[in-house]
Amino acid sequence: xxxxxxxxxxxxxxxxxxxxxxxxxxxxxxxxxxxxxxxxxxxxxxxxxxxxxxxxxxxxxxxxxxxxxxxxxxxxxxxxxxxxxxxxxxxxxxxxxxxxxxxxxxxxxxxxxxxxxxxxxxxxxxxxxxxxxxxxxxxxxxxxxxxxxxxxxxxxxxxxxxxxxxxxxxxxxxxxxxxxxxxxxxxxxxxxxxxxxxxxxxxxxxxxxxxxxxxxxxxxxxxxxxxxxxxxxxxx
Amino acid sequence: xxxxxxxxxxxxxxxxxxxxxxxxxxxxxxxxxxxxxxxxxxxxxxxxxxxxxxxxxxxxxxxxxxxxxxxxxxxxxxxxxxxxxxxxxxxxxxxxxxxxxxxxxxxxxxxxxxxxxxxxxxxxxxxxxxxxxxxxxxxxxxxxxxxxxxxxxxxxxxxxxxxxxxxxxxxxxxxxxxxxxxxxxxxxxxxx
Numbered sequence: 001x002x003x004x005x006x007x008x009x010x011x012x013x014x015x016x017x018x019x020x021x022x023x024x025x026x027x028x029x030x031x032x033x034x035x036x037x038x039x040x041x042x043x044x045x046x047x048x049x050x051x052x053x054x055x056x057x058x059x060x061x062x063x064x065x066x067x068x069x070x071x072x073x074x075x076x077x078x079x080x081x082x083x084x085x086x087x088x089x090x091x092x093x094x095x096x097x098x099x100x101x102x103x104x105x106x107x108x109x110x111x112x113x114x115x116x117x118x119x120x121x122x123x124x125x126x127x128x129x130x131x132x133x134x135x136x137x138x139x140x141x142x143x144x145x146x147x148x149x150x151x152x153x154x155x156x157x158x159x160x161x162x163x164x165x166x167x168x169x170x171x172x173x174x175x176x177x178x179x180x181x182x183x184x185x186x187x188x189x190x191x192x193x194x195x196x197x198x199x200x201x202x203x204x205x206x207x208x209x210x211x212x213x214x215x216x217x218x219x220x221x222x223x224x225x226x227x228x229x230x231x232x233x234x235x236x
Numbered sequence: 237x238x239x240x241x242x243x244x245x246x247x248x249x250x251x252x253x254x255x256x257x258x259x260x261x262x263x264x265x266x267x268x269x270x271x272x273x274x275x276x277x278x279x280x281x282x283x284x285x286x287x288x289x290x291x292x293x294x295x296x297x298x299x300x301x302x303x304x305x306x307x308x309x310x311x312x313x314x315x316x317x318x319x320x321x322x323x324x325x326x327x328x329x330x331x332x333x334x335x336x337x338x339x340x341x342x343x344x345x346x347x348x349x350x351x352x353x354x355x356x357x358x359x360x361x362x363x364x365x366x367x368x369x370x371x372x373x374x375x376x377x378x379x380x381x382x383x384x385x386x387x388x389x390x391x392x393x394x395x396x397x398x399x400x401x402x403x404x405x406x407x408x409x410x411x412x413x414x415x416x417x418x419x420x421x422x423x424x425x426x427x428x
Binding site for chain 2: 002003004005006007008010011012016017018019020021023024099100102103104105
């Protein structure tokens, strides 16, 4: 028997049918959907990373000792960085398995995916999505410690020279501050550097570097806005 | 029932596929069209005997039959067929290696009997020696280099076709061929 006859016989005997076209269409659609969803999630992760970076006081590093530097590094959004990498890998894998995805070199594909994530992520961040999502995560996901919570921790160490909270009243050389643990402080700031964007008015959230003078008293050396533009900038 | 050769010859690959989906008999046209080339390719890439190669080809065509609706019309159909056959041959080779079977297939010299009558005996001898040497060196090459050399220089495929068969970028094909040539040359200097 000729091999081609044997082939036809096997197909008939085993009743082998071609896989329906719909299966391949669906498979392709799933791969492209996987790619699009992973790209979008990657962009969202990137926007949160941007928000976290914006909220992190990198200029504070020079003030920190080794152990506190480690603590400060804890502020970096590792969860979102890992998420971004995972989503990029998923997007690349989906793309590689779709149609002619193999034609694109891995390095180039990674660069294109990263560029698209950065672009979409930056747009999402500018629209305020990064902040919203990060805060929603902090509220809804029990295990997740939001950047605000981490920030409050680092800026609530008056004995180490870091204090933050909301101004209740402001005088010429002293401020009454309500910290994030609901304790009231008298702040002396006569010799302090006050960032130009900060308005020393009731309601302004600030963080400061200085020295604790005793229970409930703190001498500020630097006063900065809590996050983003200060009240003065917002009023403009 | 087999489709007569004269009918097969009048059909393009895509027409054969379209007709096969209606009447399975037409599928034999595709098999017969590629049988010789693919048998040779399987033997080269998987160091298979005639019998083993025939089995690999049968299994490959069953896979081709199952995936007939997945034919990508933007690809050359031959590349798509080679891809399936290649994967089947490589998985056979890996299985063979893992079972520690002998990969040194006795060299088939029957084709030298088919050389033109006016071929000088020295020429035939030289040709046979070169062929055996090539086979010997290819057997020593890592899989990724061996396959690109076979596709490029023995199957006369373009970079685009090799890229479609192996599912790797054309740039990677070029790099692998370049490296493979260097290793091949090195082995050729001290073949035994």
